[in-house]
Every structure is written in C-alpha cells, then in structure tokens.
Amino acid sequence: MxxxxxxxxxxxxxxxxxxxxxxxxxxxxxKKATIxxxxxxxxxxKEQVPKDTLTLLSSAFYEVHKRTDVSSYLYExxxxxxxxxxxxxxxxxxxxxxxxxxxxxxxxxLHIIGKAKFLxxxxxxxxxxxxxxxxFEYINEALSTxxx
Amino acid sequence: xxxxxxxxxxxxxxxxxxxxxxxDTYRDFIPEEPDSLVALMEYKGDPANALDAAVHRSVQIxxxxxxxxxxRQKALQIYKVLVDNQDEAYGIQFTSDRFGQVYIRQTPxxxxxxxxxxxxxxxxxxxxxxxx
Numbered sequence: 536m537x538x539x540x541x542x543x544x545x546x547x548x549x550x551x552x553x554x555x556x557x558x559x560x561x562x563x564x565x566k567k568a569t570i571x572x573x574x575x576x577x578x579x580x581k582e583q584v585p586k587d588t589l590t591l592l593s594s595a596f597y598e599v600h601k602r603t604d605v606s607s608y609l610y611e612x613x614x615x616x617x618x619x620x621x622x623x624x625x626x627x628x629x630x631x632x633x634x635x636x637x638x639x640x641x642x643x644x645l646h647i648i649g650k651a652k653f654l655x656x657x658x659x660x661x662x663x664x665x666x667x668x669x670x671f672e673y674i675n676e677a678l679s680t681x682x683x
Numbered sequence: 684x685x686x687x688x689x690x691x692x693x694x695x696x697x698x699x700x701x702x703x704x705x706x707d708t709y710r711d712f713i714p715e716e717p718d719s720l721v722a723l724m725e726y727k728g729d730p731a732n733a734l735d736a737a738v739h740r741s742v743q744i745x746x747x748x749x750x751x752x753x754x755r756q757k758a759l760q761i762y763k764v765l766v767d768n769q770d771e772a773y774g775i776q777f778t779s780d781r782f783g784q785v786y787i788r789q790t791p792x793x794x795x796x797x798x799x800x801x802x803x804x805x806x807x808x809x810x811x812x813x814x815x
Contacts, residue, residue: 636792640805641794641803643712643724652727663729
C-alpha cells in the first residue's frame with residue numbers, strides 16, 4: 536500500500552502556525568492546572584496542619600515556575616511550609632522552617648488540632664485520585680476555549 | 684497472617700538487625716525507654732481498589748539513639764536490607780505469609796532531637812500488600 540500527498544509552502548506555514556496555537560493553548564492549560572493543583576493540595580494541607588500558634592499555617596506557600604532549562608512547555612511547582620518570610624513561633628522562638636519537619640514526621644506527637652503528615656497525605660491523595668483527571672480537564676478546556 | 688508491622692519486625696529480626704518486638708522494636712508507638720530503639724508506625728495509605736485484593740499502605744521506620752551517628756547507621760542498615768531483598772519487581776517476602784511490593788520514598792533523614800538529647804532518624808515506605 537502506498538500513500539502520497541503534496542504540501543505547498545503556504546500550507547506548511549499554516550500547519551506550523553496552527554501547531555503553535557495548540558502548543559500555546561496547552562501551555563496556558565498546563566499552567567492553570569498546576570496552579571489549581573497547588574491550591575487544592577495546600578487548602579487540604581492547611582486544614583490538616585497542627586494549629587497551636589498558627590505559625591506553621593502562616594508559613595504555607597506555593598510557587599509555580601516555568602522550566603527554563605528545557606525547550607518544552609513544562610511547569611513545576613514548589614509547595615510547602617517555611618515560606619512567607621519564615622515566621623517565628625512566639626512560644627518557642629523558632630522559625631517555622633526549623634521545626635516543620637519534626638511536626639510533619641513525628642507520628643507519635645499528639646496535636647489538639649491537626650496531625651502529622653499534613654502535607655504528604657493531601658499530596659498523595661491528590662496524586663492518586665485527582666491529578667490525571669484535573670490535568671485532562673484543564674488542557675481540554677484550554678484547547679476548546681483558547682485557555683483564556 | 685500477622686499484622687503488617689509485626690511481619691516487618693519479624694523480617695528485621697531474621698536479618699539480625701533488631702532483637703525483637705517489644706525488646707528494641709516497637710509498633711505504632713515510641714516508648715520513653717529504651718533510648719535505643721526501632722519504631723514502626725503505619726500511617727495513611729491509599730484507598731482500596733475494587734479490582735485488587737492488595738492495598739497500598741504507608742509505614743514509617745524510625746530509629747532513635749543518644750548517639751546520632753548510631754541512629755543514622757541503624758536507619759541506613761534497615762534501608763539497605765530492604766533494598767537488598769527486593770526482587771526485580773520490588774517485591775519482598777517478609778515472612779512465609781507476607782509478601783509486599785516495597786516503594787522506598789526517601790533515604791533516612793534526621794527529623795528531631797528530643798529533650799533527652801536523643802536523635803531520631805526515619806524514612807517512609809509504601810507497601811502494596813494484603814490487609815489482615
């Protein structure tokens with residue numbers, strides 16, 4: 536079996552332009568999906584973080600960056616605690632970044648409000664049940680509406 | 684089938700890393716004494732899958748010692764015995780009744796020092812295995 540087709544220079548230019556539009560829409564959709572994922576994970580995490588002086592809670596942050604070390608449209612997110620100027624706990628005098636790891640990992644500690652694994656649990660839950668679906672929805676929306 | 688944590692403790696005992704459950708190895712709690720111990724704590728896993736009898740569970744392995752270097756070495760020893768006993772599909776036969784696919788989530792790290800100057804190291808693993 537054999538197939539052949541002819542493309543003029545003008546047709547190739549149009550094809551390339553339409554590919555660029557699709558790539559830009561996927562780029563916008565990916566960025567929106569990454570931000571939405573961070574919002575959802577951090578909102579769940581803030582509900583679970585132990586709340587005594589609210590220092591850890593106030594240090595919650597996320598950042599979304601466009602990767603510059605690769606040529607494709609990739610976004611990466613950093614999310615966690617110890618941000619927002621790394622506030623100091625008024626009871627202990629320690630910055631949030633100095634004790635957040637112990638609070639997160641110490642499964643034997645008792646907390647009146649909140650729990651250990653306050654970031655890992657929401658992150659894993661999101662990754663397992665929502666990540667693929669949400670990415671698909673945002674990309675689909677971006678392709679159909681232009682990502683605006 | 685024994686509980687998952689008891690099966691892991693038994694596995695570590697057969698490998699000569701711990702003396703035994705309730706002696707230097709504790710499950711789901713960390714006692715005040717002895718200073719030197721290994722603690723196995725299960726925490727939130729993933730929801731069950733209707734198509735599969737196995738579930739994905741999460742376990743934290745903690746070591747404690749007054750000497751931080753000894754605590755770190757013990758955590759590394761456990762880490763290495765898990766890696767060395769994984770088959771090509773990450774499976775480990777913990778006991779005759781307990782098989783699990785083990786996903787080591789990170790290398791051991793120090794997460795706190797308590798008021799008695801004892802260092803705590805831990806690492807977390809995911810295990811796909813049966814539920815008791």
